[in-house]
Amino acid sequence: MFAITGITGQVGGEVARNLLAGRQTVRGVVRDVNKAKVWAERGCELMAADINDAAALTAAFEGVDGVFVLVPPNFDPSPDFQEARAIAGTLNRALDSARPRGVVYLSTIGAQTTHHLNLLSQHTIIEQALRKVSVPITFLRPAWFMENSNWDVASAKNGLIQSFLQPLDKPVPMVATADIGCLAAELLQEKWKGHRVVELEGLSPVTPKEIAATFARLLGRPVRVEAVPRETWEPLFKSQGMKNPEPRVQMLDGFNEGWIKFEGKDGGVRKGKVELETVLRSLIEIDGGAKARSTTT
Numbered sequence: 001m002f003a004i005t006g007i008t009g010q011v012g013g014e015v016a017r018n019l020l021a022g023r024q025t026v027r028g029v030v031r032d033v034n035k036a037k038v039w040a041e042r043g044c045e046l047m048a049a050d051i052n053d054a055a056a057l058t059a060a061f062e063g064v065d066g067v068f069v070l071v072p073p074n075f076d077p078s079p080d081f082q083e084a085r086a087i088a089g090t091l092n093r094a095l096d097s098a099r100p101r102g103v104v105y106l107s108t109i110g111a112q113t114t115h116h117l118n119l120l121s122q123h124t125i126i127e128q129a130l131r132k133v134s135v136p137i138t139f140l141r142p143a144w145f146m147e148n149s150n151w152d153v154a155s156a157k158n159g160l161i162q163s164f165l166q167p168l169d170k171p172v173p174m175v176a177t178a179d180i181g182c183l184a185a186e187l188l189q190e191k192w193k194g195h196r197v198v199e200l201e202g203l204s205p206v207t208p209k210e211i212a213a214t215f216a217r218l219l220g221r222p223v224r225v226e227a228v229p230r231e232t233w234e235p236l237f238k239s240q241g242m243k244n245p246e247p248r249v250q251m252l253d254g255f256n257e258g259w260i261k262f263e264g265k266d267g268g269v270r271k272g273k274v275e276l277e278t279v280l281r282s283l284i285e286i287d288g289g290a291k292a293r294s295t296t297t
């Protein structure tokens with residue numbers, strides 16, 4: 001039995017699909033059991049636990065062969081990262097009490113970077129707390145998700161996407177969530193000792209210009225990409241309701257300046273198989289399906 005947090009989201013769902021396909025049993029750890037009924041129908045056991053609830057997480061992580069830990073994204077953390085620090089303490093206590101046989105923690109490319117505080121420092125903080133727990137833990141550090149292009153589908157259909165990744169011809173390591181889920185399921189079923197880091201990227205790094213060209217090919221129309229000027233990011237993010245845009249700005253600087261990168265230790269960076277084109281095609285189809293549903297209801 002494997003306990004999976006974030007099963008209703010992108011990566012957790014892929015991890016669960018891979019385990020079920022391999023005839024493993026799965027416990028979905030969810031904050032709202034009613035939202036996860038589809039997973040019960042697929043044969044999963046469901047247990048309720050919020051990521052901030054150490055007692056509920058301990059119960060959900062007990063008696064399993066492995067736990068997949070996914071911390072929900074927080075694009076607007078407090079300046080002192082108190083939310084990540086609280087989750088780090090909670091996970092530390094829950095894993096130390098439940099003592100599962102193995103843990104795969106979904107971290108990120110660049111989690112080793114300690115000299116620049118940025119949005120990804122949330123994972124640096126949590127990795128550091130989990131390193132104090134004496135159960136086998138794999139820190140799975142994937143590249144930028146190809147699915148982040150979901151934000152661009154509507155504008156691509158109008159012929160222009162905007163990019164915070166720049167310059168526009170700079171390749172950035174990216175990976176499909178299907179590849180992350182597949183590897184996480186494999187890692188959960190391995191036996192290892194202590195703590196290890198596994199880094200993952202797609203077949204080749206991707207430029208913003210390639211994203212626009214791929215959208216153009218799939219949509220059968222020209223799609224341009226333009227860089228969002230750096231000096232407009234902070235006021236833009238504030239106008240969108242963010243209280244503390246600095247960590248997000250710093251993260252984007254890190255990708256653009258190249259200091260958010262893979263560590264490259266322990267046998268190098270693993271490669272996924274899924275192409276950007278496959279991911280963008282699926283995002284376009286999902287967007288089309290959602291629009292069709294909203295016009296018929």
Ligand SMILES: NC(=O)c1ccc[n+]([C@@H]2O[C@H](COP(=O)([O-])OP(=O)(O)OC[C@H]3O[C@@H](n4cnc5c(N)ncnc54)[C@H](OP(=O)(O)O)[C@@H]3O)[C@@H](O)[C@H]2O)c1
Binds near residue numbers: 051052
């Ligand atoms: N985007 C990237 O490029 C990138 C790159 C590297 C790493 N990452 C990391 O990947 C993770 C995000 O993965 P994802 O895209 O699969 O996430 P996602 O699709 O946004 O799903 C988030 C999941 O977290 C659950 N959740 C939200 N709040 C919760 C709470 N308080 N307690 C328990 N569960 C809660 C959600 O459940 P509900 O259904 O209840 O909402 C959902 O299942 C983040 O940690 C992010 O930093 C992202």
